[in-house]
Amino acid sequence: MRHARADAARAKAMPASPAAALARIALAALLLAGGAAALWPGPTHARALAVTVDPALEADAWTDRLVIAYRTAETTPMRRTLLSAANRTQQHLQRFGLQALDSHSTAQGAQVLHLNRWARAAELRQVAAAMVAADPNIAYAEPDLLMQPQSVPNDPMYGQQWHYFEATAGLNLPAAWDLSTGSGVTIAVVDTGVRPHADLVGNLLAGYDFVANKTTAADGDGRDADATDPGDGCGTAAASWHGTHVAGTLAAVANNNLGVAGVAHGARLLPVRVMGCGGGYNSDIASGIVWAAGGSVSGVAAAASKARVVNLSLGSSGSCSATMQSALDQARSLGATVVAAAGNNSGATAKYSPANCRNLIVVTALSREGKRASYANxxxxxxxxxPGGDMATGSANGVLSTSNTGMLTVGSDSYRVEQGTSMATPHVAGVAALMLARNPALTPDEVEVLIKSSTRKIPGACTSCGTGLVDAAAAVNAVFLAGSAPTLVTEVEPNNSHAQAQLLSSFPAKVKGSINANGDLDTYRISVPAKGTVKARLIGNAESDYNLAFRNTKSVVLATSVRAKGLTDELSWTNSASTAADLFVRVSRASGGVGDSGGRYTLEVTR
Structure with a gap:
């Protein structure tokens, strides 16, 4: 997990040769200054500290420090031992493109090396293992993992929002909040409207009411600039306050000592009223989607704040209409990520719209026990x-959010538990907002593919439930491959062969490319330093399956990744030679779209 100081650490340039020499001298001097106290007192302690490391637990961990504990060598003069240790340490680091800038001692006498760049914990584990294997004077070496406070809001009902933090079926939100709260992102709530609830009003923007039918509007008029929910009850049927409940999960104000917290509590809510008594018409919903994403609707003033995320906790039986698909396509082209509910019919999603449309993220619901909720499509x-909850086992197992006490007319602010794929959907839309706040340059394709690729395994039974349970922390961490903003590169054709390969020279690099035809092979060339490591990630579009491969100058395949449609492909390769080597990165098509629109992809490379 990255720290706020990472930007400052990245700004430090790698020392040139004279500076590198000074760094080695400085490190040796620091080790000498530590005297005998800087050395590990003996192998007994090293054996006692042996641990088993699970790489999966450190998949998203970063640090710029390495801890090394040396054994005493009583038969060797102390000065020679210290200088030798310092030199060997620097040699090992240089093999991985690292440099020790300074050092200090721990209370136990180990050395903490401050490195010239941030690196993943997995990479530093490799460095540490190489050091221990090559130097018997090292008792142990390990990354100095960065611990962070797990952000927990002070809202009094937060403890009842199990769907945010519980290990079984929770969203893993606290770790994500350390990196992003959604600040600067607008989320559209396309629903029944939203009440000016005290726990929402701080994040609530002026929206619009697209319900055109005065009979079902329930507010006495047709379209207008008031998206407040007057209640959607019909006859004796009680109002649902559905949009208000969804809005609370999306972005209820946090740390206000009131009620609950939202997933993206730093984001702004754009209420778009499209449903009244008995529901809402497809055409009104489609207009609301386009308007929220920044598109124009005849007779309606433009939205004051363009939504980067659109939440659709709604649906009906039937095929995807041309009207709805057109709206979703336009929203996507305007840069909005649309998230929709799978439906609550305990059946096949293919029978329900808009879940059976294209260009959106479809979400099904899990119970608190981590299995598909009984009602979920x-x-x-x-x-x-x-998490969407399942209250068959108790009301505490539903999703808690903002609501209203009114039955047939507006009452007072309240909170209540609900269940449904409508409740699961804003969890995912909120995560999309967290990601976009951290990197506003993400496209809807990138948001979707990264969310789907960073899920964790569903603990219970859930057949045909997508790639897994959304993990907020993993998704937010996945925003940057190298932990920092990359250099943007535009693909230049032709680049089908090694001879035509496009050179990448500034890292981390982010290439915006496309597969132009069925047989198109996009090739990129990278010079990898001796002992250097290159990593690449291919983010295709959601409807396509593209593959990633590393090849050498003789076109021998060194590594390949062929994950399924809509998932990222990732590769890593280390140049074990003593000289620099050219590496060719190839993007190819297995299935899916081609052309500037249907064939788009993002290739990220770090070295």
């Missing part, structure tokens, strides 16, 4: 799962 259209 399933199928090939489902992209991911998220």
């Amino acid at each position: 399933f199928g090939a259209e489902v992209d991911v799962a998220a």
Whole structure:
């Protein structure tokens, strides 16, 4: 997990040769200054500290420090031992493109080396293992992992929002909040409207009411600039306050000592009222989607704040209409990530719209026990799962959010538990907002693919539930491959062969490319330093399956990744030679779209 100081650490340039020499001298001097106290007192302690490391637990961990504990060597003069240790340490670091800038001692006498760049814990584990294997004077070496406070809001009902933090089926939000709260991102709530609830009003923007039918509008008029929910009850049927509940999960104000917290509590809510008594018409919903994303609707003033995320906790039986698909396509082209509910019919998602449309993220619901909720739809259209609750085992197992006490008319602010894929959907839309706040340059394709690729395994039974349970921390960490903003590169054709390969020379690099035809092979060339490591990540579009491969100058395949449609492909390769080597990165098509629109992809490379 990155720290706020990472930007400052990255700004430090790698020392040139004279500076590198000074760094080695400085490190040796620091080791000498530590005297005998800087050395590990003996192998007995090293054996006692042996640990088993699970790489999966450190998958997203970063640090710029390495801890090394040396054994005493009583038969060797102290000065010679210290200088030799310092030299060997620097040699090992240089093999991995690292440099020790300074050092200090721990209370136990180990050395903490401050490195010239941030690196993943997994990479530093490799460095440490090489050191221990090559130097018997090292008792142990390990990354100095960065611990961070797990952000927990002070809202009094937060403890009841199990769907945010519980290990079984929670969203893993506290770790994500250390990196992003959604600040600067607008989320559209396309629903029944939103009440000016005290726990929402601080994040609530002026929206619009697209319900055109005065009979079902329930507010006495047709379209207008008031998206407040007057209640959607019909006859004796009680109002649901559905949009208000969804809005609370998305972005209820946090740390205000009131009620609950939202997933993206730093984001702004754009209420778009499209449903009244008895529901809402497809055409009104489609207009609301386009308007929220920044598109124009005849007779309606433009939205004051363009939504980067659109939440659709709604649906009906039937096929995806041309009207709805057109709206979703336009929203996507305007840069909005649309997230929709799979439906609550315990059946196939293919039978329900808009879940059976294209260009959106479809979400099914899990119970608190981590299995598919009894009511939740399933199928090939489902992209991911998220906590939606299942109150068959008790009301505490539902999703708690903002509401209203009114039955047939407006009452007072309240909170209540609900269940449904409508409740699961804003969890995922909120995560999308967290990601976009950290990197506003993300496209809807990138948001979708990264969310789907960073899920964790669903603990219970859930067939046809997408790629897994959305993990907020993993998704937010996945925003940057190298932990920092990359250099943007535009693909230049032709680049089908090694001879035509496009050179990448500034890292981390982010290439915006496309597969132009069925047989198109996009090739990029990278010079990898001796002992250097290159990593690449291919983010295709959600409807395509593209593959990633590393090849050498003789076109021998060194590594390949062929994950399924809509998932990232990632590769890593280390140049074990004593000289620099050219590496060719190839993007190829297995299935899916081609051309500037349907064939788009993002290739990220770090070295």
